Amino acid sequence: MRPIDLAREHGLSAQAIRNYDDAGALPPTERSTSGHRRYTPLHAQALRSFLALRTGHGHGQAVEIMRAVNEGDNESAYRLIDVAHVALRAERGTRTEVATALAGLSATAPAPLRGRPLTVGELARRLCLHPATLRTWETAGILRPDRDRVTGYRHYGPDGVRDAEIARQLRRGGYRLRQVAQFLESLRAAGGAEALGVFLESWQQRLTVRSRNLLAGAAQLDRYLTMRDEIAREDVSAAAAHRPPRP
Template identity: 70%
Template structure:
């Protein structure tokens, strides 16, 4: 098989095939007397495997997995695969925690209400907590107050007041500080409660798609390893 034969199946350029060969994604290839690369069905399966792995593991990790397989280091390859699954499980748990936290709020999370910034004492009085609690929440990344440029005092703007209201409600439901911080990070990134619900749906779709991609990559890798064992 020629480079163009491998490239055509996936709509790639012949230069891409040569690059993958040089990078160790493909097993060593033979050369003709005139120096042209010659490939076999094993190389074609290696390319299918890499492209399938790339969809679930990302480009760099997929390359590392293929290099490990091609140097007969299955232990390293499997460890890289395990790491991707662990990372996906962690992300899935985080998404689940954020969704559960959103659903646990007794009402729709408050939205920022325009108004002048509050002092630490004013905010503490408003949500009925001690000022030291607000400082502790700041240390854990739950609150992000601005500082007065002249006095250095904390100033809690509308979004910070909203976050404090949510934090108080979640803490009364015995949510640990790290889960409160994770939820508020997601809320800020999404841009509000309604946007967060949309964000969570899209996040779930991405997780499902990546899980399927990991399965497809595993199937192609199993076929490739079988061919290597028989070579």
């Protein structure tokens, strides 16, 4: 087969196939006497594997996986695949922690702050906490107070007070400082609790899609490895059949 023959199945250009070949995503390629590349069904399956892996792992990682396999280093390929699954598991855990924290918040929100921002002492009294606790939360990335331009003193506007109240509630629920900071970061990025709910649903959908993509890539790679092993066994059998008998 020619590069264009492999390319048609996936709507790619012949040049893209040559690029993947040069990058090591395809197994070694024979050339005709005129120098043209000649591909086989094994190359076609390698291309399917690479494209499927790329969807779940990204281009660079997919190239590394296929290059390792084509160099006979399956162990390195498996390690690269394992890394992707570990990262996905960690991200899934993060999403679960944030969702749990959101569900654990009180249904009755505290009265929003009105008027001027609060000082550390005023906010501490509002929450029945020690001012040192608020400073610890700031160090942990939970709170981000503004600073007075003249005095440098901390002051907390409506968003800062909201974050502190949420942090107090989560801490009472047993959440660690890292988890509280993580939740509030997600809340700020989403733009509020209601928006965070939508964000979490979208996040879950992305995780599901990536899980399926990783599975699809693994399935195509397994077909490629199986095909390659079968060809290797056939080559060994053919070589044995043509080996002259021992005297």
